[in-house]
Amino acid sequence: MNTxxxxxxxxxxxxxxxxxxxxxxxxxxFTALSEFLDxxxxxxxxxxxxxxxxxxxxxxxxxxxxxxxxxxxRPAGYEAEETGLVLANxxxxxxxxxxxxxxVYSIPSPALFVYTLxxxxxxxxxxxxxxxxxxxxxxxxxxxxxxxxxxxxxxxxNQLLKTCICGWVELLEEGHKLVLFLIEKEKRAQSVxxxxxxxxxxxxxxxx
Numbered sequence: 660m661n662t663x664x665x666x667x668x669x670x671x672x673x674x675x676x677x678x679x680x681x682x683x684x685x686x687x688x689f690t691a692l693s694e695f696l697d698x699x700x701x702x703x704x705x706x707x708x709x710x711x712x713x714x715x716x717x718x719x720x721x722x723x724x725x726x727x728x729x730x731x732x733r734p735a736g737y738e739a740e741e742t743g744l745v746l747a748n749x750x751x752x753x754x755x756x757x758x759x760x761x762x763v764y765s766i767p768s769p770a771l772f773v774y775t776l777x778x779x780x781x782x783x784x785x786x787x788x789x790x791x792x793x794x795x796x797x798x799x800x801x802x803x804x805x806x807x808x809x810x811x812x813x814x815x816x817n818q819l820l821k822t823c824i825c826g827w828v829e830l831l832e833e834g835h836k837l838v839l840f841l842i843e844k845e846k847r848a849q850s851v852x853x854x855x856x857x858x859x860x861x862x863x864x865x866x867x
Contacts (some may be wrong), residue, residue: 661850663844663846663853664811664812664844664852664853665842665843665844665845665846665850665851665852665853666840666841666842666850666852666853666857666858666861667731667732667841667842667843667845667846667847667849667850668680668722668727668728668732668840668841668849669681669838669839669840669841669861670723670726670727670837670838670839671726671743671837671838671839671846671861672719672722672723672726672835672836672837673835673836673837674688675687675688675692676688677699677722677726677754679726679727679729680840680849681861681864684726685699685703686701688700691833691834691837692715692812692830692833692835693715695717696715696722697711697718698850699722700718701845702808703722703725703728703729705722705725705838707721707787708814708844709783710855712770712780713774713783714752714754714755714758714771714774715754715755715776715832716752716754716755716774716780716828717774717779717780717783719723719735719782719830719835719837720746720780720781720783720784720828720837721780721783721784721787721817721826723738723826723828723837723839724784724787724788724824724839726763726842727824727840727841728788728824730840731792732841736787737821737822739789739790739791739792740791740792741792741820741821742788742791742793742820742821742822742823742824743790743792743793743794743811743814743819743820743822743823744781744784744785744790744791744792744793744794744795744823744824744825745793745794745795745796745797745807745811745814745823745824745825746777746781746796746797746799746826746828747753747796747798747799747802747803747807747824747826747828748777748799748827748828748829748830749798749799749800749830750798750829750830751776751777751798752774752775752776752777752779752784752833754830755774755775757819758771759771759772759774759775764790767788776789777796777798778794778796780796780828781794782821784824786821790824792819792820793814793820793823795834801837802815802827802862804831804855804858804859804862805829805855806859807825807826807858808853808854808855808858811823811825811842811853815819815842815844817846818862821843821844822841822842822844823841823842823844823862824839824840824841824842825840825842826838826840827839827840827862836860838862840853840861842859
């Protein structure tokens with residue numbers, strides 16, 4: 660029985676550049692973050708009108724998952740309950756919290772209030788892809804590869820999941836950094852073992 664999980668794909672987004680498995684696939688510099696996110700959505704030809712209603716944190720996470728899964732994920736191989744999502748960041752939903760707070764002096768915005776919890780991003784992704792497995796959102800000062808590896812490995816070890824998307828989705832004002840990993844038990848040509856060292860390497864260098 661195979662007890663080893665593998666990182667079968669990765670996606671990184673920072674400084675207005677998108678990488679898939681360490682290869683640059685989109686760039687739009689010298690523009691506002693919101694414009695970059697919308698431009699990336701159009702570039703990857705994603706058909707999901709609800710995207711435009713999301714806050715920037717949800718848009719960033721949503722785009723990252725779309726790029727991560729493209730050409731590297733076989734949803735027919737998993738039940739909805741077998742796919743999980745475990746994410747973390749440093750600022751929670753503070754970017755949207757501040758924007759919502761700015762509206763309370765006039766007319767509070769219900770559209771912003773909906774996104775004043777970071778796990779709403781997970782909900783948007785799960786609705787899009789029909790993921791119904793274990794999901795969690797954590798807030799740390801920085802990406803904790805050891806915690807992520809232990810937490811996700813435990814979900815696999817207890818047979819709660821057969822595949823999982825995990826990683827870091829941080830956004831505050833114009834600053835942003837996303838690094839996502841697709842974890843599976845099936846080894847592929849480009850796979851690397853799901854280990855702390857490999858998580859750190861990809862997080863720092865953007866290469867699978």
